[in-house]
Amino acid sequence: MEFWVDPIKVIFEWLMLTLTGWGLSGELAVVIVDLLGIIALIMGAMLLDIMLVWVERKVVARFQGRLGPNRVGPWGLFQPFPDIIKLIIKEDTTPVGADKLVFNLAPILSLASVIFLWAVLPLASTIVGVDLNVGLLYLVAAGAIGTLSIIMAGWSSNNKYALLGAYRMVANMVSYEIPMVVALLIPTVLSGTMSLKGITLAQSNVWFVVLSPLGALLFLIAAIAELGRSPFDLNEGESEIVSGFHIEYSGMKFGLFYAGELLHAFTFGAFIGVMFFGGWQWPLPWGEKYALVGIFNVLAKGMFFYWVIMWIKYTVPRIRIDHMLAFNWKFLTPLAFVLLMVTAIVHALFMNMAPWLYTLAMFLANVLVGWVTLEILRSNARKQRVAVEAPQPVAQH
Amino acid sequence: MIPLSWYLYLSAMLFAIGLYGVLARKNAIAILLGVELMLNAVNINLVAFWRYGDLAQMAGQVFAIIVFAVAASEVAVGLSLVISVYRRRNTVVANELDLMKW
């Protein structure tokens, strides 16, 4: 029975006993067991990543009215494996004039920056890689390494398109980090902790999506931009700069970029679930008690938001660069900061009141901010329409 | 355990390397890189003194954060000066910026 409550703990204790039984010192045994756990966790993530290739291809096919992979295995389930074999046995070319070391380091860092995120993902109440007290900032830090890898790739390829991709990366993707971090500040304000486990526990009564629906929406939008997925995929832009920063990559190095992108999308989906939708506590009950149910809940939420991100990706066309920048700096960033200020003041005023009053006040404040934003947008649009529809002077003959 | 002196010597060495970079480099951007090294040396000192001093006083950490802000401001203004100069005079070599010498 105890095994089903927390299998990891049981396995951990068993391994510890075995290792110390062999005469290893306690500290060394802990390090070895941790190492095994880390390898298992990362391997699990990579296996998930491989299946995401299939999910991605199947879902995009359905969006476009096709069947998608359907030959290898049931429903084409084993399709990713031939894909990987093909990538591995493909010749790997390095363009002339490339900066070899940086060129090879970039894809590794790109995938590694996504793997790093799994260290703090709380899969269940007892299964967290590590519960850092600065978990939220750790997310941002891992994202910074990802940004760096893309700039390294773009610069070292010695290619004009790749360089353009890197420039766009800096101007666009990096800009969206600001609303994302501000959206991360909102759960911090609400729960008073930066630990992801603490944030999940703080949602045992009310999810933060109820307290701050706008915050969740902001985070979703900024996360899509941060992922560099359509409609914000300007740093790739297949039709204008022929896939941008990874234009010169082939074989497994390209594969790493691709794998990193898919896993990144899924991981961010899981983090949205953790930060705004109660983490392991839902949709199945007993997530609190049974570790495996908790893992299922977190992964199910991750898959759902992954699907939402895909839905947006295959529905909305790419945004023009000036629109994208204006959208961030003239709309998203000010809105995020206003929302943060409103959240902080409502939190400070109502934190000692009855929980239902607090929830109501938070929700109404969000509705108010959303309504005012919509009104401002509407009056702007009206002004623009008047300007366009104004009678133009006709040339006199 | 690590004694405090290790941190202080390390930060002294980092500071000296940064100082060499500032004084010896030709390129203005490289000079700013040297300044970053020096600021980091300062930060190591601040945090080390916080850790080994009175832990109830958060001064070390607070001022390390302020140093982050100072470093960011310095980079923002410094690099935009460099780029502005580059656009006008087409050089980033500090020695060639001698318009005010005479």
Place this chain on the structure above:
Amino acid sequence: MQNPWMYVGLFLLVGVVIPIAPILFSALIAPKKPNPIKQSTYECGIETVGESWVQFKAQYYVFALVFLVFDVETVFLFPWAMALNAQNPVVMPAFVAVEGIIFILILLAGLAFTWRKGMLEWV
């Protein structure tokens, strides 16, 4: 687990090693027959003219600049957000919130300045 950062260190190490493995594996078994055409820079089949480094818009730079300032700002806001929830507050929560709001407003003034000067336009 005594120190969580030990775990993070191990995780970072393994996290970097695991992506290296498929690249090494691929380098072992993939064919290697380089030739000048294959290794030339890809520009949709057209021959490359000049260097890869070309003049580009300095406008990209302004956005990076504004980003830098705001990125540092968020660092100050995280401890503030935690202090807002202090168990035994040194200061009244409302006062803490006001402090943070002043901080944010000062920086939003910078954004407004950039906006008014037309530096956020992509011309």
Place this chain on the structure above:
Amino acid sequence: MDASQVIFILSAALILVSALLVVTVRNLIHAALWLIATLFGVAILYVLLEAGFLAVVQVVVYIGAIAIMFIFAVMLTRRDLLDKVPQTNENWPVALGVSALALVGIAFIVRGFVFSLDRIAAPLPENSLQMLGDALISPAAYVLPFEVASVLLLAAMIGAVYVAMNKK
């Protein structure tokens, strides 16, 4: 020698070697990338000093923003000539002398410190992160530097944008 000392020596080696490369390599992009290695080493030191918040902030601010700005500025101002010619000016021996002198001077001061240098850190209280937050907002402590920092950032932003502005 315990584990923390080994980690300290390794990260010190990383910091010093990459810092030396920052000030000596000719290719400035490589210098910026070595700077990132140095900064990462400093982040490890912060972890050893049990200032986890600062370690993460080091990565977010320095690697995620400042180093990227540097790489960006190098890409913007790159002239191919510059990668090949020596990157030091003619009085680099003087610079070497001055910095060696500075090192000796600081080492001398450190040796002459009044308090014991071999002091061992006291155990850290559990809620040091909360303490940092409280220190930043309490009027008795550092609320003024907190607000002044935002004014500093505002001035930097306005100044930098003004300088970068194209006056045509």
